[in-house]
Amino acid sequence: MITSEDTAMLSALTKDNSLVAYQYFFMKYYKPLCLKASTMLGNMDEAREIVQKIFIEVWKTRQYQEIEHAPGGFFYQIVDARCRQLQEAALVTAQQYKATCPPCETGPALVPTSITTPLIMAIER
Structure with missing residues (x-):
């Protein structure tokens, strides 16, 4: 839900590139966005x-000028997309790491076998 203060700050931000307005949105949404990303x-x-x-990228690229209605939703979408990209990249990396170590390249592994009965009897003597 967008408040009247959000509307005023959004207007100042898009019309005047107001850093104060951008700081308002940073202070308002930083913690909730961190919780979402952390989750x-x-x-x-x-x-x-x-x-x-x-927040730095959006400011530098003036992407905030694309906000039409809800600044919170705008930032939540970006955070969600970035986190999903990181999750997918981590999954791909894990799969690549797992795939680069095939056990058959070094030959059959030595599998320990149980001690045979004659050997056990010899040890017990």
Whole structure:
């Protein structure tokens, strides 16, 4: 739900590129976005870094001018997409790592066998 303050700040941001308005959105949405990213990634430090980078990228590229209605939804979508990309990249990396170590390249593994009965009897004597 967009508040009247959000509407005023969004207007100032899109018309005047107001840094104060952008800081308002950062302060309002930083913690909830970090919680969302942390839930998806399982790491709060990584979540904070991602959210900070997103805010920096959106400011530098002036992507905030694309916000039409709800700034919160705009940032949530970006965070969700970025976290999904990171999850997919981690999955691909894990699969590649697993695939690069086939056990058959070194030959058959030596499998320990049980000690035979004559050997056990010789040891017990």
